[in-house]
Amino acid sequence: MVTHLEAHPDGLGRSCPGAHVTAGVLVLSDDHRHVLLTLHAKARRWFHLGGHCEPQDRTLAAAALREGLEESGVPDLVLVPGPLHLDAHVVGFCGEHPQVTHLDVRFLALAPAGAVPEVSEESLDVRWWPVGDLPTESAELRELVAAGVALAQAWSSRAI
Template sequence: MSLHDAALTALAAWRAPSERQERLRQRYVTHLEAEPGGVWRDCVPDHLTAGALVLDATGEHVLLNLHKKARRWFHFGGHCEPADATLLDVAAREAREESGVPGLQLDPEPAQLDEHVVPFCSPGVEVHHLDVRFVAYAPDTAQPAVSDESLDVRWWPVSHPPDLEAEMYELIAIGRSRLGTGS
């Protein structure tokens, strides 16, 4: 099965937790039905991306990266690559590459969908990333490292994170809830 088909199957079956997430799920499914290359970076103006929010095993700390181009703190994520079989594979690869942490345990169910404009993805074109976000849990011994795509990678207490976009606070709450540590 191709990555496109795996993504379409996963998103068609995903049960969105809210009306807003359901609207996004429908948008993603419609995009994939219309675009056979809808998972690839060269599908403009819209393409799927995937990533993972990394929490420690207690759910009390979140690992974030200061994105080099955006100069904002985010979860780890990025574009699909030919070797990826599923969106979960994309998220796992991106989280490992960008965090430097081996042994991440990913929850296989998508946690959140987020559509956002990325001005630096394809110069001169307004590109929309149709991001599928997962949650990952780091081993106790996790020692993060800064990748070429980041200015910094740092653990933050969930009670005192840096200034984040609203969707990131929601994603942290989802990850903590799945871990059973509250919201």
């Protein structure tokens, strides 16, 4: 990701051809027992929240938090400091590009107790899932959720 940004001053923008950095956020319930996932309208698959960086985003963490708020409708998300996970994956038809690699920097956020999500225009559905009963067999998502739960527990107890 650093090499990409060194080579492409526009590497955070969706206009950057070939690849661009995106920001994701895994949202867990306050008790770390549920994860908030979105049924993505274009991909028609369940994912963590996230998306493209916008010019007003001062940091990747700010972009991740903004995306989490926009896509979940849940106010008062608490972002855990530092990235949770890094990922590179190919996406078809991203804006003007027929194919692009998303260099995704993923963060962890905790929702307030009793948070009720709202479906955004980017999603077909947004809902809480038990961390042990996800709506997909995706090994990547399962690993991301497991890493998020471990970080949330450590951060909540301030063991890190």
